[in-house]
Amino acid sequence: MSQHGEGLLRRRDRCPNCHSTLATSLYSAPYSAASIRNYIDTHYKGRASCHFEDVPYELARCSNCSLAYQVYVPTEILLADIYDAWMPRGSREELRGDLNLDDYRYLANEVQFLIQHFRLHPKQISVLDFGFGWAEWARMAMAYGCDVSGSELSRDRIEYAESIGLNVLAVDQLPANHFHFINTEQVFEHLVDPNHLIAHLATRIRVGGILKISVPDSSRSLRKLASNPDFSSLSRDEIMPIAPLEHINSFTHKSLVALAHTAGLKRLRPSLYKLYNGSSGWLEVSGAIKLIGRHLYRHIFPKSTFAYFVRTLRKEGESGVKTNA
Ligand SMILES: [Zn+2]
Numbered sequence: 005m006s007q008h009g010e011g012l013l014r015r016r017d018r019c020p021n022c023h024s025t026l027a028t029s030l031y032s033a034p035y036s037a038a039s040i041r042n043y044i045d046t047h048y049k050g051r052a053s054c055h056f057e058d059v060p061y062e063l064a065r066c067s068n069c070s071l072a073y074q075v076y077v078p079t080e081i082l083l084a085d086i087y088d089a090w091m092p093r094g095s096r097e098e099l100r101g102d103l104n105l106d107d108y109r110y111l112a113n114e115v116q117f118l119i120q121h122f123r124l125h126p127k128q129i130s131v132l133d134f135g136f137g138w139a140e141w142a143r144m145a146m147a148y149g150c151d152v153s154g155s156e157l158s159r160d161r162i163e164y165a166e167s168i169g170l171n172v173l174a175v176d177q178l179p180a181n182h183f184h185f186i187n188t189e190q191v192f193e194h195l196v197d198p199n200h201l202i203a204h205l206a207t208r209i210r211v212g213g214i215l216k217i218s219v220p221d222s223s224r225s226l227r228k229l230a231s232n233p234d235f236s237s238l239s240r241d242e243i244m245p246i247a248p249l250e251h252i253n254s255f256t257h258k259s260l261v262a263l264a265h266t267a268g269l270k271r272l273r274p275s276l277y278k279l280y281n282g283s284s285g286w287l288e289v290s291g292a293i294k295l296i297g298r299h300l301y302r303h304i305f306p307k308s309t310f311a312y313f314v315r316t317l318r319k320e321g322e323s324g325v326k327t328n329a
Pocket residue numbers: 019020021022023024066067068069070071
């Protein structure tokens with residue numbers, strides 16, 4: 005890979021998934037072009053300093069596996085600038101402020117699904133949260149009793165994870181044929197060499213184990229660019245999956261499956277029964293009785309020794325305890 009823009013970018017000469025050199029250009033404009041410049045200024049709130057105006061933001065699509073990828077990608081030096089200075093990583097408190105009940109339910113549903121899938125006691129299920137961030141997913145899996153490890157690059161996030169008892173492992177420390185489940189959330193779109201990582205992770209899961217990949221879907225953005233190659237016509241949501249310098253691999257379902265195939269992984273499509281039941285257990289007789297029955301019972305027969313108590317406002321001098329005085 006050749007270097008450009010004073011060593012801040014390098015050129016990917018072939019598809020980062022299948023390594024084919026056959027590709028069509030979907031879009032190309034130098035970073036100095038108004039449309040790209042505007043995006044960079046807005047997205048990074050004026051903190052970005054691009055000293056590579058002549059280098060193009062170029063999106064190509066592999067003719068073999070259909071993966072869309074940015075041809076010029078940041079080197080380590082530029083990555084450090086982007087993630088430390090241009091767009092400082094949010095704190096854990098900021099993330100907690102962003103997550104609501106639905107978000108935690110979503111995480112819980114994923115963990116419940118995987119425990120149900122393997123039909124093992126949670127403590128027998130070994131999971132890895134790869135690129136765990138502030139360890140929200142890992143914490144949920146820990147709460148359900150799974151055997152949880154995690155990998156991450158950011159030093160402060162690693163320190164936090166270790167403080168809550170997460171088993172933190174470097175990429176080269178991951179045991180082979182070990183994990184039942186590996187979670188990757190918003191990881192593969194950022195990698196210069198996604199093929200290398202998936203090949204590695206595929207050998208870290210045991211036979212029958214699952215690798216979960218969740219990445220932005222770029223289908224709509226790519227369709228729109230193909231019909232009208234004008235970056236400025238894209239909405240904020242349409243730019244996100246193909247975001248210059250950050251989302252350097254832009255997946256569709258087809259190219260994601262192709263990535264997994266190169267690592268020998270086959271698509272698993274869980275039944276509706278497993279998906280619904282995994283999130284609550286309510287499709288099984290015993291689960292339904294517990295879920296529906298327990299709430300019904302508590303509502304109809306509130307006079308049990310399970311009760312919620314609420315503190316209410318009291319008038320001065322009022323006591324909740326009756327005395328004989
Ligand atoms: Zn390819």
